[in-house]
Amino acid sequence: MFLSHFLFVDLLIGLTIISAPVQGSLVWVYTPASKVLLQPYPGESFTIYCFTDNSSHDSLSFKLNSQTLSTNDNITIETVPLPSHAGKQLQLTINAFGMATAGILTCQAHSDGSVIQEINESITGQNYSLSIAGFLIEGHTESLHCRFYSPGRNASGYTWRGRSNNSQEFVLLAGNSSVLNVNFSLIFDEYSCEVSVTPTNFKLTTNRTVTAYFIPKLTANSTIASTVLIGESITLHCSITGTDLKYTWSRQDGVPLSSLKALTLHNVCYTSTGLYRCTASSLAGNESQIHYLTVQGIPSSPVITDAVTSPGSLVLRVRTMYPGDTNIRFIVNVTNVSDGSIISSTTHHFDNYQSNDIVNIDISIPNGGSVSVSIVTINQYGASDNIIQVFTIDPIFSTTVSIITTSVTASLSASISTTTGSIITNTPTSTPQTVDRSGLSSGAIAGITISIFIILIVFIILFALQHLCLRKKYKKSASDKEVTALGNTLSIPSASNEVYAAIVNVQENVAYSQRHTITAANPPTGSSTTPAKKKQYGKMALAAARRANVRLPPEVNRILYVRNLPFEVSTEEMYDIFGKYGPIRQIRLGIAPNTRGTAFVVYEDIFDAKNACEHLSGFNVCNRYLVVLYYQPHKAFKKMNKDLKQDQIELLKTKYGIDLEADK
Structure with a gap:
């Protein structure tokens, strides 16, 4: 009612801006506001006037969509008093526009109970759009925009409010700005923007839960090690949380694999072992997690990378290609090639063995000979294939000491005699010649003692010479073997x-x-x-x-x-x-x-x-x-020559127009 009286005062004061009604006719009377408000917003109120100065018009009435209107909760109809010479004017106020009050509005003039004149006006709802645009990023100050559009209507002011967890609303900004700057350290769960619309300052409001982008964070270790058996399937999970995350998986060689949060590998093989990287990214940033996958299974057959032989012993350098990071055993059986008898059977255990690690295996073969060495690798998943290799081992060198009863060479005897003579010559002549119970004099006993001493010295010299001769002979034999092996290899x-x-x-x-x-x-x-x-x-x-x-x-x-x-x-x-x-x-x-x-x-x-x-x-x-x-190069050459001859035949047939099929 206050709005209707306000508009009536405007009508009386602002007659200069109102179109003067034609004498004797029934017309609509508008103010600038009421003309615009023929397209109101839902819930908006407005007033319109029907005027006549025809003295024959007894009364005026309104109809909406051919239905006579009367005052109710949504509509107020009243007569506006005017000076007697000004005619009659009926005021219609729609308190809250809705679909029930939309349509064709008719004003009728009555005389003696009959309708003698009527005019129509269309009332339709106003189309508009109101929304909040923008998002928030952790660690940044972002802007939210209140976007309003309505044909013929303008926003005269904006009021921003914020609410957290259904608590009380807080006014954040009131004024003419449609932009709200938000610091991420103080954010709300819901934001609302209220717009005041001309000419009635009608309030339109929109609410929105604004998306807040948080920096991706790990919920587990940055590096995770996983083990799977060959032939099985495994799922690797990307343990990263955030807002609207996009996931990408890649191998250590950079090959992309999946864009899902979890990566599933089916029927894995040993080549599936390696590093897998998961990267989660959003507008707030990105985070990565690394999965190191190890494929386990029965070990591969052992490989002898080197063998070092020495008299009575053999040292093998052995490795396996896969798997790694496990406990394995090498079972080594040594048999004699000549009669098949077992020389030894040993087990060599290694903890935390890594693939391709080279280990040393010492084998004792004191008697030497041609031996067959078989090696099998065993871990908790099974045993590998057996490999067999033959080696020739020299026996441990031994020397038998025997009493030398033969005489030495003439030159050696001469030197011994000379030495003995000199020793005897230097013996003092004044030494008394005593005789023991055996009948030997003390001089004879001294001579025998000196002779034995000289014989021992000669024996030591002979032993040293024999050792040197045998050593030279052994070296020559080894050199001959080495040269022979080299010749065999080069051949x-x-x-x-x-x-x-x-x-x-x-x-x-x-x-x-x-x-x-x-x-x-x-x-x-x-x-x-x-x-x-x-x-x-x-x-x-x-x-x-x-x-x-x-x-x-x-x-x-x-x-x-x-x-x-x-x-x-x-x-x-x-x-x-x-x-x-x-x-x-x-x-x-x-x-x-x-x-x-x-x-x-x-x-x-x-x-x-x-x-x-x-x-x-x-x-x-x-x-x-x-x-x-x-x-096999000879087979390759044959195939190449055959293909070349076939190409040459086809070339001749094409060049000279020969058709062998036609000749047949």
């Missing part, structure tokens, strides 16, 4: 110039990668090999001969041809698998469709290639069993 077929040329040719024709080589594939020839290189190859051959004094089959060489590889295997993983057996010159993976899953592996030492071929053929890599063969 073993190795990768010749033709083999290297074959590899290069095959690689160019079957599309093998060239970016994964350690050195160029240049064969060490006799003419181009430097003295340093010769010395290096000699040392390698000598070490190989010492390591295994056996003659190798002719097909054994330093180049291995590997098939049935996983397509996704990387060069680093190939080095990790094959490098356990010795230095590698180069590895080339097949990259063409017809060569994928194959590779060439070139070792520096032929015995390393032999060990790798024996132990890795049938090796399981991600459920694929490797096929490891010695590269």
Whole structure:
């Protein structure tokens, strides 16, 4: 009612801004506010006037959507008194606009109970939008924006409030600013923005729970170690909390894996061992957690990396490729090759063994001979395959001391006689010649004593000479063996110039990668090999001969041809698998469709290639069993010549238009 009277006073005072009604007609009378308010907000009140100065009009009335209106809770209708000469005016006030008061408003003029004139006006709700935009970041001062839009209406003021956990609201800012700056140290669970809208200062309010981004935080250790058995599945969890976090998983080589909070690995193999990193990020920052996964299982077959022999003993340097971080035992059985009798059986236990650790195993073989050494590796998950290798051990050197009854050489006898004579000559002549009970004089006893002493000295000299002769003989025998072993090693077929040329040719024709080589594939020839290189190859051959004094089959060489590889295997993983057996010159993976899953592996030492071929053929890599063969250059040349001849025939047929099928 106060608003209606206020508008009426405005009507009387502000007639200069109101359109003057036409004489004798029924019209709507507007103020600037009431004209705008024909499109009110829900709950907003407004007033409109119906005016007539026709003396024949007895009364006025309102209808809304053809329904006669009367005063009720939402609507107030009253007659506004005017000077008698001004006519009649009826005031309609809608206290709270809603859908029930929207539609076509009609003002009717009555005379003698009949409607003689009517006018219509449309009342519709006002469209508007009001929202709070923005977010908060831990450690930062951020801004919230109150966004208001309504056609024909403007905001005259803003009031910001905050509430925490349904407690009392606090006024944070009141004025003309639609922006609220919030320090993260003082935040609320809910923010509200109240807008005052012209021309009636009607209040519109919106509430919002503002998203607050907290810096990601670890809820567990930054590094977690996990162990899983080969073939099983494992789930790694990213123990990081925060707001609207995005997760990314990657391996130690940077390969992305998953964007979920948890990473599940199925049917793990030994190549799954390694570092996995989880990174959680949001607008507030990022945090990482590292999982180190170890895949456990039955150990691999042991590899003898070196063997040191000495009279009566053998020292083996042994390692296994996998698994690591476990307790393992090496069971060593030594048998005599000649009769198969067991010499010894020992167990060597190692705690916290790491993969590829080299351990020393001492074996005592006092009688020497040709012995067969078998080694098997055992851990809590099972036993590996047995490896057998034959060694030749010299017996422990022994000397039998016997009494020398034969006479020495003439020269030695002469020297002894001379010495004896000189000693006797120096004997004082005045010494009395006494005789004991045996009938010997004291002089004879002294002579016998001196003779025995001289004989002992001669015996010691002979023993020393014999020891020196035997030592020289032993050294010569060992040197001969070493030279023989070196000759045998150097006579073993190795990768010749033709083999290297074959590899290069095959690689160019079957599309093998060239970016994964350690050195160029240049064969060490006799003419181009430097003295340093010769010395290096000699040392390698000598070490190989010492390591295994056996003659190798002719097909054994330093180049291995590997098939049935996983397509996704990387060069680093190939080095990790094959490098356990010795230095590698180069590895080339097949990259063409017809060569994928194959590779060439070139070792520096032929015995390393032999060990790798024996132990890795049938090796399981991600459920694929490797096929490891010695590269046969003659077969490759035959296939290359056959393909070349076929290409030449096809070229001639195309060039001269020969159709062999038509001739038939």
